[in-house]
Amino acid sequence: MINHEFKCRACNSQNHKMILDMGELPLANAFVKEPTDQDDQFIWPLSLVMCQDCDLLQIKDEMPREKLFSNYLWVTSTSSSAKKHAEWLSEHLWVEFGVNSHHEKPFLVEIASNDGFFLEHYRDAGFDILGVDPSNLAEEADNRGLTSIRDFFGKKVARHIIETKRQPDVIVARNVLGHSSELQDLVEGMDELLPPDGVMILEMPYAFMLNYETQYDTIFHEHLSYLTVGSTSNLLARYGMKIVNAQFVDMNGGSILCEVRRTEHPTPENHHALLSLENLIHLNTPFGWRNFSANTHRQRDELVTMLQKLRADKLSVLAYGAAAKFMTMLNYCGIDTTLLGAVGDANPRKQGLLCPGVRIPVVAPSALMEMNPDYVLIGAWNFKDEIINYLRKEFGYAGKFIVPLPLPEIID
Ligand SMILES: [Zn+2]
Structure with a gap:
């Protein structure tokens, strides 16, 4: 049964505007092994809407997340751009947040660590690492010595990490916010896990590029939310967090890398250039998406x-x-x-x-x-x-x- 009632993943509002209706499509990861297989015959509505209250762009109709991850074929390490990015990011994080840490071995938690490809780089840079991933790839990572919890990250896992280890110095979540069907539990978990002096790095495809280059194909059932600096700031603010810096990175067709701190942390917010751009082109209103x-x-x-x-x-x-x-x-x-x-x-x-x-x-x-x-x-x-x-x-x-x-x- 399709539940056509809309409830915003970030703020529970039911007010929304339709941005793009793509009809009903099969799951983008439902690859078929035998011609007789029926997995891809299952079709589901795919449409992009914007919440009128918190500006979050998102898929209107969502499927049970177990179904979405049951046949996960994406492996990070097959691309050489990802390799370069992992090398750059691990070095960047170590220089910015690792080398001067008061912990001898600063602790880094990666949410959605996939097959552990980035974890390995963070470990080699000098961090004590822990991954969290719901897919079977977490087991593969674990078997390779890249310690990983196989679960969906949220409040429960955050508490487990704090109880069994401690709050991390650095949290990394690449391409996580957009894929989460339990967005509020995810961000509550981040809120729980992020200590007063900790830093969280969020990377996500930038919805500016979706709009600017008509990247409608990045809309699929597993990709639930499409983020801007504005909508991400709105979301984080409700959990006592803020973006202190946002930079553009050439990944996944154009992404933003956001440095997130607790609201009370002294680091000033310094992401005004991107936010001003978003406001100028009305990116956080349906008007900005009229074409x-x-x-x-x-x-x-x-x-x-x-x-x-x-x-x-x-x-x-x-x-x-x-x-x-x-x-x-x-x-x-x-x-x-x-x-x-x-x-x-x-x-x-x-x-x-x-x-x-x-x-x-x-x-x-x-x-x-x-x-x-x-x-x-x-x-x-x-x-x-x-x-x-x-x-x-x-x-x-x-x-x-x-x-x-x-x-x-x-x-x-
Ligand atoms: Zn909302």
Whole structure:
């Protein structure tokens, strides 16, 4: 049963404005093993709304979170951009908050530590580490000596950490706020865990980029909230926390890295540049999103028309990067095997599977290149440069690329 009653994840308000209605789509991570599997036949409404009371952009209809995480294929460490980012972030955190700590071995807790890829970097930088992740990847991390609790982070886990260890000096939560269905319990847990002199680092895709580049494909069922400096500040303020600094980082198509302190901490707030920008373009009001729906429809129409024309011209188009966001795009646009023969992906967990809904096979990069495509549509466009470089250098691919957003563009 779909509960169409809306209740804001951050503030319980029922006042909301529709920003984009995408209809009903399969789960972006419901990859299919056998053609007879039915997992991807389960479809659910997907629409973006804005809370009128706290400005939080969010998915309107939500599914049970157990279902969302049951088949989790994303592994952080498969991307070289993530590797660079992990190296930079661990060094940055150590210099800023580790090296001068009054603890001999400052304690860092990472919320949603995934397979422990970033944890390993924090440990190597000098931190005493602990990860928390609800997926089976937490066990893999634990087995590799990257101590991890397999659970959803919230008040209960925060208390457990304090009882069995202590409050950490640093909390890191990358791409967590947006994926949490129990947002209030999550932030209450952060509130419980963050000591008076502690610091919390939040990283999340910046909804400014969603708007600016029409990144509608980053909207999928697992991605529940879409954050700005304004809406995140509103949320944290209710739990006695504040953003003291926010910087833009080139991750996941454009993210913000926020440094969070307790409200009473002396560090002054210094995130006015981004907040002023948000206010100037009305990013935290429905008015700032007035063209978003039309821009999304236009992208779909142009992409489908382009693929149909290439097919009519007997040119072959394959894709690269079976990211969750690409599954949203394929299903929303209705692009199936008649327009796109295969999707290449370097993640061995995805190879051999079929894309949810549209049933396009996922193959290894080498297999994709053996099919000799005239065009490669870049599904994981946030790794565009990396993918172009990889296929050109590694396989001598001399064909063209299609970058799908903000409007489809062909690169020779
Ligand atoms: Zn709200």
